[in-house]
Amino acid sequence: MKREKMTVLSISPLAKDTVEMVLKTKNAVRKAKPGQFLYFQLPGHTLRRPISIAAIDKESGTVTIIFKVTGKGTELMATLPPGSVLDAIGPNGNPFPADENGSNAVLLIGGGIGVPPLYCLGKHFCAQGVKVYSVLGFQSREYVFYEEKFRKLGETVIVTDDGSYGEKGFVTDVLHRFKLYDTYFACGPLMMLKAVTKQLEDVPGFISMEERMGCGIGACYACIIEANTEEGYKKICSDGPVFRAGEVLL
Amino acid sequence: MTSLQVNMAGLTLKNPIMPASGCFGFGKEYSQFFDLNKLGAIVMKAATLEKRLGNPTPRVAETPSGMLNAIGLQNPGVDNIIRDELPFLSQFNSVIIANVAGTTIEEYEEVAKKLSATGQVDALELNISCPNVKEGGIQFGQDPELAKIVTERVKRATHLPVFVKLSPNVADIVSMAKAAEEAGADGLSMINTITGMQIHLPTKRPLLANNTGGLSGPAIKPVAIRMIYEVYPHVSIPIIGMGGISSAEDAVEFLLAGASAVAIGTANFQNPCICPEIIEELPKVLQKYGFNTVEEAIGKAVNR
Numbered sequence: 001m002k003r004e005k006m007t008v009l010s011i012s013p014l015a016k017d018t019v020e021m022v023l024k025t026k027n028a029v030r031k032a033k034p035g036q037f038l039y040f041q042l043p044g045h046t047l048r049r050p051i052s053i054a055a056i057d058k059e060s061g062t063v064t065i066i067f068k069v070t071g072k073g074t075e076l077m078a079t080l081p082p083g084s085v086l087d088a089i090g091p092n093g094n095p096f097p098a099d100e101n102g103s104n105a106v107l108l109i110g111g112g113i114g115v116p117p118l119y120c121l122g123k124h125f126c127a128q129g130v131k132v133y134s135v136l137g138f139q140s141r142e143y144v145f146y147e148e149k150f151r152k153l154g155e156t157v158i159v160t161d162d163g164s165y166g167e168k169g170f171v172t173d174v175l176h177r178f179k180l181y182d183t184y185f186a187c188g189p190l191m192m193l194k195a196v197t198k199q200l201e202d203v204p205g206f207i208s209m210e211e212r213m214g215c216g217i218g219a220c221y222a223c224i225i226e227a228n229t230e231e232g233y234k235k236i237c238s239d240g241p242v243f244r245a246g247e248v249l250l
Numbered sequence: 251m252t253s254l255q256v257n258m259a260g261l262t263l264k265n266p267i268m269p270a271s272g273c274f275g276f277g278k279e280y281s282q283f284f285d286l287n288k289l290g291a292i293v294m295k296a297a298t299l300e301k302r303l304g305n306p307t308p309r310v311a312e313t314p315s316g317m318l319n320a321i322g323l324q325n326p327g328v329d330n331i332i333r334d335e336l337p338f339l340s341q342f343n344s345v346i347i348a349n350v351a352g353t354t355i356e357e358y359e360e361v362a363k364k365l366s367a368t369g370q371v372d373a374l375e376l377n378i379s380c381p382n383v384k385e386g387g388i389q390f391g392q393d394p395e396l397a398k399i400v401t402e403r404v405k406r407a408t409h410l411p412v413f414v415k416l417s418p419n420v421a422d423i424v425s426m427a428k429a430a431e432e433a434g435a436d437g438l439s440m441i442n443t444i445t446g447m448q449i450h451l452p453t454k455r456p457l458l459a460n461n462t463g464g465l466s467g468p469a470i471k472p473v474a475i476r477m478i479y480e481v482y483p484h485v486s487i488p489i490i491g492m493g494g495i496s497s498a499e500d501a502v503e504f505l506l507a508g509a510s511a512v513a514i515g516t517a518n519f520q521n522p523c524i525c526p527e528i529i530e531e532l533p534k535v536l537q538k539y540g541f542n543t544v545e546e547a548i549g550k551a552v553n554r
Binding site: 213232 | 321
């Protein structure tokens with residue numbers, strides 16, 4: 001975890017309110033692992049914005065992030081032209097256990113802006129020869145992104161809440177179709193994570209959480225989640241954002 | 251060579267810069283970014299007698315030039331802090347200030363006693379100003395009589411210098427400051443956060459789960475400076491100033507208003523190296539405005 005200046009190489013809209021940004025970095029690209037996040041400072045804003053890493057390209061020295069425009073900070077971020085320099089801390093948090101996992105096949109379950117870190121993870125698994133299945137849920141057609149990229153990793157099902165693209169329903173409606181995996185990895189809205197962890201209670205899994213953060217490094221106790229531990233809580237920024245399913249109380 | 255050394259309340263600080271309580275945890279996280287020995291002092295996150303789990307989330311919200319927080323004094327409890335956190339902090343040669351919180355006078359006393367007995371703490375900061383807990387905290391900081399009683403009792407429970415951290419959420423800050431001094435306080439810390447609220451438009455509800463939170467950051471800097479300026483002529487004990495400091499210039503403003511040292515809070519979140527950067531810049535800024543030492547600048551803006 002270091003503070004560094006990153007240069008915006010490209011920025012492009014992916015879907016409604018959804019932006020992909022490729023950043024040139026010296027430190028983060030060498031250290032980052034799937035599931036970790038970068039913590040960006042934006043001019044005129046007090047708090048940094050935590051954004052997960054969607055791709056790591058060690059050869060070109062770049063990381064890709066995908067963020068949703070949800071407020072003034074991300075609005076500003078979406079207008080930064082290539083060549084802009086961003087102050088970032090990272091990589092923060094703990095990654096998905098992708099190396100020591102020993103999986104033969106994994107199921108990725110993403111909802112909305114929870115999809116990007118799973119792409120990073122899926123690519124990592126693919127490169128290791130692990131079979132990857134994906135279920136991605138979006139609000140509606142205009143919010144869908146990265147479908148083709150996920151299809152290249154393996155069998156992929158897209159669902160939308162209103163049925164305007166892919167199949168109508170929630171990710172939990174189609175999970176039963178996948179049987180040949182040993183671990184799942186999920187990232188998305190809290191309601192989705194609750195439903196997924198309940199439905200897949202008997203399967204080992206990992207989830208990635210988000211929360212409004214203060215320091216982003218574990219010092220301020222802003223992004224706390226209740227946990228089944230002696231302490232009774234975990235810090236999402238530094239103990240997470242990835243947790244073993246069941247470790248934290250959703 | 252500009253001297254940054256500050257002597258106050260029997261403590262010698264190599265410089266007047268310290269991270270503010272609650273914004274720096276117990277130091278470990280920030281030690282990944284810089285050598286904590288650079289700090290004049292380190293103020294620990296508040297300790298209560300038992301562990302506290304704090305408020306529901308969301309606990310923070312960004313505001314114009316600042317932020318709201320409603321952590322709710324989450325901490326592992328004083329015994330765990332002494333066992334798990336203090337040994338790490340005691341390896342540094344900076345002054346260690348422990349922040350003491352509670353819901354009853356007895357709790358404040360007990361926490362103060364335990365921390366004093368470690369021999370690893372140099373001073374106490376009495377937190378009678380946390381706006382985010384239902385009981386205790388701020389209620390002692392809004393009534394001069396209660397502030398007096400809790401300060402007196404804690405003073406009797408410790409041999410360490412006690413800084414009373416004042417709340418800005420009062421009508422008359424001077425009477426609070428005088429009450430603390432009369433009760434034997436060795437110094438004042440001012441100011442804690444200002445109670446505020448933000449409404450989340452999509453849900454049409456307060457954004458923070460606690461509804462209200464404490465406002466910090468540059469937004470409150472003028473309030474802090476005004477209060478220090480008002481209190482300074484009325485007390486003879488030193489003041490640790492805080493509230494939105496994010497540069498060496500800001501720090502010097504606080505010194506001129508009457509602070510003997512300053513604490514950096516919210517700015518740590520923007521820049522984890524802000525404290526050492528301010529320490530580095532401070533001699534230049536002091537020189538620029540004609541001061542050879544920190545002590546020369548203290549209270550210079552005030553007609554005492």
